[in-house]
Amino acid sequence: MSLHLGENIPAGGIPVLYSFRRCPYAMRARLAIHAAGLQLEHREILLRDKAPEFLDASPKGTVPVVVAPSGVIEESLDIMLWALTQNDPENWLQNRNDSLDLIAQNDGPFKTALDRYKYANRHDNDPETWRALGSGTLENYDSILAQNAYLLGNQPRLADMAIFPFVRQFANTDRAWFDAQPWPHLLRWLNGHLTSPRFTAIMMKYPKWQAGDPPTLAPSA
Numbered sequence: 001m002s003l004h005l006g007e008n009i010p011a012g013g014i015p016v017l018y019s020f021r022r023c024p025y026a027m028r029a030r031l032a033i034h035a036a037g038l039q040l041e042h043r044e045i046l047l048r049d050k051a052p053e054f055l056d057a058s059p060k061g062t063v064p065v066v067v068a069p070s071g072v073i074e075e076s077l078d079i080m081l082w083a084l085t086q087n088d089p090e091n092w093l094q095n096r097n098d099s100l101d102l103i104a105q106n107d108g109p110f111k112t113a114l115d116r117y118k119y120a121n122r123h124d125n126d127p128e129t130w131r132a133l134g135s136g137t138l139e140n141y142d143s144i145l146a147q148n149a150y151l152l153g154n155q156p157r158l159a160d161m162a163i164f165p166f167v168r169q170f171a172n173t174d175r176a177w178f179d180a181q182p183w184p185h186l187l188r189w190l191n192g193h194l195t196s197p198r199f200t201a202i203m204m205k206y207p208k209w210q211a212g213d214p215p216t217l218a219p220s221a
């Protein structure tokens with residue numbers, strides 16, 4: 001946690017979340033904030049036009065970022081842990097180290113394959129090779145989910161919530177192809193998350209934030 005709070009010291013002690021609706025890292029942060037029952041001041045960022053106050057708080061310029069009275073949290077996983085260590089009514093932190101192992105695999109090799117598949121033009125490469133690499137991870141999830149409702153047993157844990165936004169992105173890259181794969185358990189798991197009231201709540205649309213806007217608290221009660 002870095003401590004360059006600058007002009008961002010939250011008024012009234014309510015932490016600020018800088019977020020971008022479609023970012024899977026921001027989604028996982030919002031999911032944990034929702035599960036913890038916290039409300040933050042939501043500031044919607046556009047990646048192509050970042051608010052200077054956001055860059056002041058976190059010069060590396062990636063979302064999500066939380067500005068709390070105790071400091072700035074600049075990594076999505078740290079934001080999840082920050083929220084859940086305050087309140088974890090659904091025990092997402094149970095088997096925490098097993099979750100962290102799966103998340104490291106997601107954020108490393110799977111995310112690399114996802115980016116090169118999804119943004120093949122940007123990377124000038126063969127998307128099918130990267131799709132096949134990512135599919136190895138998804139096949140593994142499907143076989144785990146054939147045994148259990150969730151990745152680490154019969155209740156959702158940190159791993160499920162940190163990972164499904166990335167599987168969603170992989171699926172949406174070519175939905176027809178994804179739906180044709182022999183991954184019924186993975187599909188059930190993904191659809192369960194995507195149709196949950198929690199996901200609907202954290203995908204609410206907000207206009208781009210700018211300094212001087214009245215505070216928007218999210219998730220809304």
Ligand SMILES: N[C@@H](CCC(=O)N[C@@H](CS)C(=O)NCC(=O)O)C(=O)O
Pocket residue numbers: 020022023024025026047061062063064074075076077
């Ligand atoms: N390791 C960071 C990664 C966050 C990240 O890369 N977010 C993307 C959006 S999904 C971003 O802000 N990119 C900066 C940009 O596109 O300018 C985390 O876990 O929070």
